[in-house]
Amino acid sequence: MIGNEATTDAELVARTLAGDREAFGDLYDRYARLVLAIVRREAPGRSAHDLTQECFLRAYKGLGGLQAPDRFGAWLVGVARRVALDHRRSSRRDRHRFVEAEALDVRAGFDRASAQDAEELALLMRRVAELPERERLAIDAFYLQDQDAARTAELLRLSRSGTYALLARALARLASAMGLDGPEETGP
Amino acid sequence: MNHPTPEELARDALGLPAPAPLAEHLAACPACRDRRDALRALSARLADAYDGAEAPADGRARLLAALSRSTAPSRPTPPPLVPFWKDPIMRRRLFAGGAAASLAIVATALWLATGPRPAFAMSQVAEAVRAARSYQYSLTMRTPQGAGEPRAVMTSRCLWLAPGSTRCETSVIDAEGRTTPDMTEIQPAGAPGIDVYPRQKLFARTKPQLGRVSPFIRVDALGSYSGVADRDLGEKTIAGVRARGFSLDPRKIEPDMQPDSAMEVWADVATHRPVLVKLTIRDASGPMVKELDDFRWDVPIDPKLFETTPPQGYTDATPPEKSPEEIAGIIAASLRTFAEFSGGHYPRVDMLYGDVTDDELARLAGLEPKPQRPPGPDAAETYRKFWDARSGFGWINSLLVDNADASYHGKTVGPKDADKVLMRWRRDDGRDQVIYGDLRTAVEAPDRP
Structure with missing residues (x-):
């Protein structure tokens, strides 16, 4: 949403509550990628696009109960996780099939990359999907919010130092999973 | 390393x-680099x-x-980021709490305005206002519109019935002058009330107003106020009635009000009853004008109008109760923030108004008046503290309004007064919730001094 960043979330929330649906559309533009990433991971096998729609519809209906409109992002992340959890609970399908479906879905999203490149990115995203939940949420939020760690902390409702630690742990774990970490060195 | x-x-x-x-190590160690x-x-x-x-x-x-097929979101109380006159605290003060209070304002104001003018028989007027068994009036609120002239944004019809039941039906007015019913506030004397939101088909239960809505409401305390009218405005005809007007500084009645506020009172020269009252409150958003007119005195009012049964098919949106400990924690955090920015004192008022204290805190914290967003990355933390503190001030106000045993002593108790009570109120379990000067909270038997 270039050119629209000056408008705060709180203003968009207020305008939505005043009946301006386009303002909620702006909030969608701002957070759809993050919500999509969350539901895709947390409720694999479901149509991530449908779940994303469901998240925003639920958020729209519940917007009146939002106490601090300037924390809309963090609240929406919570909504997305609940929506995903509800669907995961109701799902009885085999988890492995979800991972396969997930990988395909991700690859389809990268049509700008070359085939080989897409393959590699898809593998990387699979590794992200295998991270512990808090770490993968941190990675999602960080890379979908212009690598702004402070913003990530807000969205995760964590302290900055806690967020830094989470991000560092996640990246180190990914490196290890991708076989990038050399032999552990000791001594000076 | x-x-x-x-x-x-x-x-x-x-x-x-x-x-x-780490940087030093990286500079020296190619492997780690x-x-x-x-x-x-x-x-x-x-x-x-x-x-x-x-x-x-x-x-x-x-x-x-999909949204166009969905019900629009709504909230039972206005969001925090709204013009200040829509602030729940402000509204309660200016509209609902004001229903009973407004006339007491009038009584007080008239008493003040004309006290030294025996020819006007003012004592009889104040007496007449206090003696009324019922009254009604219209209340219109005008707020500034950017640089333009203030526009009427809300209008209410308010009823008062002895011994102190109130009902206010408020409509909002849009830029084209269309009015839409917005909310009805019903508060029977000494009993729980109800706020009804017809547009959203919601209602919210409210607590009995047993504390001080404002000093005005204590008509028996009128005599304790002093002051005189600042100016005699002469006589003129208002709505066919010959009236005499006075102006005065409302802070003579309510010291904790915004500075630079002004009040005009016009009373019927024959009956001495008020005909028009105009209150101008100036704060960071500009002048807001509240006008009371179209008074009706001692006309029959159906007591059924003060019943608090919610309308059929409406949803209960009463906010969940917070525990006294939780509220004490919120208040203590707000006061801590205030003391931090004020250089070591709490709001020095007897009656704390959320909007007034918010303004003061914004000023102390070096933020713009009524900030809507962090002014910059370096001030983000200040803004967050300011934002968080607001709810505590709202709670102090609510407790002082709703709770007959609530008291706040910010004028005399500061952060160093570890053993002095800064705030106290009666809990539903009969014990007292206490906040000391050092912001320690405690629950005590009510009779402890």
């Missing part, structure tokens, strides 16, 4: 704050991957289509 852990290297690769020895660079490259790959992740192209259009 020893070789950094992968996590420490990852911190550096992510551009996150890292300890200084390589590992850090590999992590950096991985991070860049992740950025690429996420950059390629597009939101569904038709997502926004699909969502907006």
Whole structure:
């Protein structure tokens, strides 16, 4: 949403509550990628696009109960996780099939990359999907919010130092999973 | 230092704050630099991957289509980020709490305005206002519109029935002058009330107003106020009635009000009853004008109008109760913030009004008046503290209004007064919730001094 960043979330929330649906559309533009990433991971096998729609519809209906409109992002992340959890609970399908479906879905999203490149990115995203939940949420939020760690902390409702630690742990774990970490060195 | 852990290297690769020895080590150790660079490259790959992740192209259009079929979101109370006159505290003060209070304002104001003018037989007027068994009036609120003239944004018809039941039906007025019913506030004397929101088909239960809505309401305390009218405005005809007007500084009646407020009172020269009262409150948003007129005295009012049964088919949106401990914690945190920015004192008032205290805190914290967003990254933390503090001030106001045994002593008790009670109120279990000067909270038997 270039050119629209000056408008705060709180203003968009207020305008939505005043009946301006386009303002909620702006909030969608701002957070759809993050919500999509969350539901895709947390409720694999479901149509991530449908779940994303469901998240925003639920958020729209519940917007009146939002106490601090300037924390809309963090609240929406919570909504997305609940929506995903509800669907995961109701799902009885085999988890492995979800991972396969997930990988395909991700690859389809990268049509700008070359085939080989897409393959590699898809593998990387699979590794992200295998991270512990808090770490993968941190990675999602960080890379979908212009690598702004402070913003990530807000969205995760964590302290900055806690967020830094989470991000560092996640990246180190990914490196290890991708076989990038050399032999552990000791001594000076 | 020893070789950094992968996590420490990852911190550096992510551009996150890292300890200084890490940079020194990296400068001296090519192996660790390589590992850090590999992590950096991985991070860049992740950025690429996420950059390629597009939101569904038709997502926004699909969502907006779905929203148009969905009920619009609504909230039982206005959101925090609204013009200050819509602030719940402000509204209660100016509209609902004001229903009974407004006329007491009038009584007080008349008494003040004309006390030294025996020819006007003012004591009889104040007496007449206090003796009324019922009354009604219209209340119109005008607020500034950018640089333009103030426009009427809300209008209420308010009823008062002895011994103190109130009902206010408020409509909002849009820029084209259309009025839409917005809310009805019913508060039977000494009993729980109800706020009804016809547009959203919601209602919320309210507590009995047993505390001080404002000093005005204590008609028996009128004699304790002193002051005189600042100016005699002469006589004129208002709505066919010959009236005499006076202006005065409302802070003579309510010292904790915004400075630079003004009040005009016009009373019938024959009956001495008020005909028009105009209150101008100036704060950071500009002048807001509240006008009371179209008074009817001692006309029959159906007591059924003060019944608090919710309308059929309405949803209960009463906010969940917070425990006294939780409220004490919120208040203590707000007062801590206030003391931090004020250089060591709490709001020095007897009656705390949320909007007045918010304004003062914004000023103390060096924020613009009524800030709507952080002024910049360096002031984000200040803004967050300011924002969080507001709810505590709202709670202090609510407790002083709702709770007959609530008291606040910010004028005399400061952060160093560890053993003095800063605030106290009666809990539903009969004990007292206490906040001391050092912001320690405690629950005590009510008879402890």
